[in-house]
Amino acid sequence: MDSTLVVIVPFLLFFGLLFIAGALTPNGSLWWLPIGIISIALGFGIIWFVNRRNIAKSTDDSSNTKTIDFHGNVELEIISCQNCGGTLTPEDIKIIEDSPLVNCPYCRTSYLITKEEEFYYSL
Ligand SMILES: [Zn+2]
Numbered sequence: 635m636d637s638t639l640v641v642i643v644p645f646l647l648f649f650g651l652l653f654i655a656g657a658l659t660p661n662g663s664l665w666w667l668p669i670g671i672i673s674i675a676l677g678f679g680i681i682w683f684v685n686r687r688n689i690a691k692s693t694d695d696s697s698n699t700k701t702i703d704f705h706g707n708v709e710l711e712i713i714s715c716q717n718c719g720g721t722l723t724p725e726d727i728k729i730i731e732d733s734p735l736v737n738c739p740y741c742r743t744s745y746l747i748t749k750e751e752e753f754y755y756s757l
Contacts, residue, residue, distance in 0.1 A: 639684055643677045650674035717743040 653670030656662040713722045713736070720740035727734045727747070734747040 640678045643680050646677035646680070650677060665733065680747045713747075715740060716745065717741050 650670045650673030653666040653673060655670075657664055657666035657670065662692060677730065712719060713727070715722055715736070715738040717738060718741040720738060726739055727736050729735070735744060736747060737744050
């Protein structure tokens with residue numbers, strides 16, 4: 635559905651410009667002007683609509699992120715990947731919205747580390 639809409643957009647923009655250009659020529663009809671404007675507006679409307687749906691889709695897509703509880707100080711422990719057991723370096727851990735996010739370079743799994751304090755508060 636989305637890909638079909640995206641294919642239509644260049645045609646809408648192209649013919650919209652063509653209609654506007656045609657309306658401005660001596661032989662052109664003024665009625666082509668609103669047709670061209672509507673066509674271009676429709677093209678940009680589809681771009682906006684598809685972008686909005688893609689943003690909604692990417693925020694919903696949390697299935698690849700797992701939350702794992704670590705005991706003890708995360709900074710001092712040697713952390714190994716919960717998925718493949720590979721040793722992780724501090725470069726593999728990024729702080730996103732106050733939670734450390736692990737990006738395993740071996741199996742490319744991403745997951746959040748729950749800090750010790752958060753672990754006890756949740757009990
Ligand atoms: Zn891994």
